[in-house]
Amino acid sequence: MVFVSNNVSRRAVFSCALAGSAMALPACAKREDSEGEEGVSAVEDLMREHGILRRLLIVYRECAAVLRSGASLDAAALAQASDLFRTFGEDYHERQLEETRIFPALMRAGGEAAGLVDTLIAQHQRGRAINAFIKERCASGRVADQRPLAASLDAFARMYEAHAAYEDTIVFQAWKRRMSADQLREVGDQFEDIERSTFHGDGFDMALDQVSQIEQRLRLHDLSRFTAPAP
Ligand SMILES: [Fe+2]
Ligand SMILES: [Fe+2]
16 A cells, blocks of 8 residues: 655654563653654554544445445545555554554453453454455456445444444553553553554554545545434
8 A cells, every 4th residue: 555645743753673572672762743742652542543443434334335325436445445444454553563462461461351352353354354355346446246345344344343442442441551651651662663664654644644535535524424413
């Protein structure tokens, strides 16, 4: 995927190299960028990544409705959404952060959150299979077999809405409780470095640009269109 961003990073830049363990990281000299904004915490980082993924779920649901109506759909825009979910959601957020760093720590600690990990991993895997199906169906630039694709888009959105909500309210909170303030800061620095080395820049800002472009292409970019009608 090609990220296009004219944004200046809003976050602080960390100069220390990524160490093998968060606990082994030395104190990093942090500087603020030109806007003087502090870096975001590790949990805030994870939750705003969910915000990007939730906006893609909205795209999926809206595309499913278009497919069911029989109207024509911009399949290339849907394929672009699927690409962004894969690179930002699957390859970065799920694999590099949750499956490598958060879930193993929870499994060692035990408790309610640890009991969710097997299901969360199964949902990551099911999501990857569905996302690959969506991409494959959109590859030709026009969508064939509209009903199975619509059903998969809705099923994916339903699953991932629950998935992200449980992670936000149970999993990330349990993970955070296990660490001291210093450890959390060190992990936040480590996440920042992973993000920058993965995306060669501010991955969140880049993903935000991408999802905004997809929404505009599909005419979903006006928030007010989602305001519910009066009862
Ligand atoms: Fe997850
Ligand atoms: Fe997540």
